[in-house]
Amino acid sequence: MSDRPTTDAGPPGRPPRRTGRLHWPAVVPFFAFLALCFGLPAGALVYGAFTATDPATGNSHATLDNVRQSLKGIYATGLGGSVQLSLICAVLATLFGTLIAQAVVGSRRPALRRAVVAASGVLANFSGAPLAFAFVATLGTTGTLTRLLSLDRTGFSLYTTAGLVLAYLYFMIPLMVVTVLPALDGLRTQWREAAASCGATRGQFWRHIGIPVLLPSLLGGAVLLFGTAFASHATAAVMVGSSVPLITVQISNALAGNVLVGQENLALAMSLNMVVIALLVMAVQIPLQRRSARWLG
Template sequence: MTASATVAVAAGQAPARRRRRRSPAPLAAVPLLVFTAIAFGVPAAAMLDGALTTGDPATGATAYGTGNLTASLQGAYRTALLGSVELSATAAGLAALLGLPLAQAVVSSRSRALREAVLTASSVLANFGGVPLAFAFVATLGNSGVLTRRLGLAEHGWSLYSFWGLVLVYLYFLVPLMVLTIAPALDGLRTQWREAARNNGATTLQYWLHVALPVLAPSLLGGLVLLFGSAFAAYATAAAMVGSTVPLVTLQISDALSGNVLVGQENVALALSLDMVVVAGLVMAVHLPLQRRSSRWLD
């Protein structure tokens, strides 16, 4: 066999060997896909089935229909859904405004120990919530809290058990989450961009308005959407603090699951859960493209 023929045969066998080596690779994802289908698909299917199942209070017969979904978008349920959206949007917006300069201060700091300490603390605080967080704020800023009595906040109309009180509590874990989200994007800003802007006579404000913020815009919007989703899904903190004082969809779901509904509307809780899944799906549909767009500039 000639040398050229040998090369041709080797070239033809190389893709075949490559195909044989790569063919088992997709099989490695099968366990993950199966687990995802069981852990998420089965509950989602059960929730959808229950949300579309309506019962007749007189006969007890069940049938498929959109009665539960319609009920979940009316009256007190609609008020709770809009209240959750308003609370989440407000808390997320304030957390983004507070978290961005804090993250920039940490990223631009020359102290590595300070940066690691802040990021570590942010990782802990971003996951700190529920009843312990509610108790901490009640003991501090509640009606008989330490700061409330010392500063006389109650005399000025302050109430922790209100919309703005709940926003303040949510900021406790949303601001650290924003720091963790936006810090990698701030790290990706090139020093050459700042130097080029400075060499062309741009001030620091002009650099941020015309260079840095446009580049960071996808990451900022993605972080804002992530904060919104985190606040929208929070339950334990609000349940322990305000109860039914502030209308929230998560609290309405809890009431419906505990049987605090009219006869025949037992599955309204599942319909409300489906509404939350739709909102979360819209949040992810916005977040993922923004994340891919920001990676083009900052990678």
């Protein structure tokens, strides 16, 4: 007797249902990879966040002190600073990135679109230490533009939250352009024509049709940008160090023992706080993506 899977016709109007052998062994390597590369580190993170080690005896015991300490004092300030910086960057990058993408979509020059898309793809990945060094050489205390434009007389300083926002926008605006372009392409020409035939102006079209349809995509892009800025470390560490309180820099200092020795479990507790915020970001982004795909798919 053949062991090939059979199909069940089922009720009318529904696709046939496959019965017989399941090909689940094909996904075993994928789940093994997830367990090894994500499950074990996540388990070690949670275990270390709720564990304290006695320096005298070396014995470990469960405790909530690490989590409590990570939500108080300078560590709470660093977490709040990272959230504030991420919100500012996400809002500004969403606004400017959407305007640039709309200008590209409305242009009748394919060469312009190809150039902007190519440049955005490159600039969206230009971050970290190279970006920080580029900004220091350009807008730092002795940077080229700082001396040419005498920016030091205006009170501008790159080594502040405003300087970090400027540096983050350098790669976050191109990232938003790449993210929102497919959604703008999904706005059907028939919708514009139907609105125009009913006497609607361009502003009315965007207010009643375009923006409501694009809103899930825009919010999803903003959430993605928030997560990108929240997790960025190298740019801030090289450019401002500890002068601007950020949770990522504090975690790095705690792991390296730059402030206090033996604060590794505290760093894991701060990392756990970041993971919780990242999960909340994902919980918001996934429904927005589904709603956007329903309209623009």
